[in-house]
Amino acid sequence: MQRKKVERGISAFSLIEVLxxxxxxxxxxxxxxxxxxxxxxxxxxxxxxxxxxxxxWKKITELECMPVVLxxxxxxxxxxFPLFSYQMNISKGEVKNLRIDGLxxxxxxxxxxxxxxxxxxxxxxxxxEYPEKW
Numbered sequence: 001m002q003r004k005k006v007e008r009g010i011s012a013f014s015l016i017e018v019l020x021x022x023x024x025x026x027x028x029x030x031x032x033x034x035x036x037x038x039x040x041x042x043x044x045x046x047x048x049x050x051x052x053x054x055x056x057w058k059k060i061t062e063l064e065c066m067p068v069v070l071x072x073x074x075x076x077x078x079x080x081f082p083l084f085s086y087q088m089n090i091s092k093g094e095v096k097n098l099r100i101d102g103l104x105x106x107x108x109x110x111x112x113x114x115x116x117x118x119x120x121x122x123x124x125x126x127x128x129e130y131p132e133k134w
Contacts, residue, residue: 045117048083052110052121055084059108060125063090068104068129083112093126102129 013021055077068090076085086108093103104127111120 041116045119048112048117048119049121051081052084052112055081055086056108056110056121056123059086059088059110060106060123060127063088063106063127068127070104083114085111087111090127102131103127104129 070090070092072087072089074085074087076082088109089107091105091107092099093105094100095103105124106127107122107124109120109122112118
């Protein structure tokens with residue numbers, strides 16, 4: 001007895017081919033997801049220095065509105081900016097080794113820290129305290 005060969009017109013994928021296809025798809029999807037996460041982190045990292053500059057400006061403006069107190073101080077910016085803190089040192093200002101009454105040198109450092117990033121911004125400026133009677 002002779003068997004007849006039946007030709008099928010349908011082609012199919014083997015299990016190995018399907019698994020390889022799934023593995024490649026998962027690798028590409030993982031790479032795309034990882035690049036999205038990295039891009040989001042970079043955006044956040046770029047935003048922190050901008051916020052730090054604005055907070056430094058705020059701190060110096062507050063200092064200009066109050067009597068100047070020599071020495072070191074530190075603190076944070078409350079619940080509005082919980083990742084940020086500051087350290088400030090105020091000393092008498094000098095210009096070419098000449099002390100000038102009412103001139104103060106301000107060293108200000110704004111720091112920020114979160115789960116994956118820790119950095120700081122430092123600035124140094126002069127503040128003038130004018131006498132009450134001019």
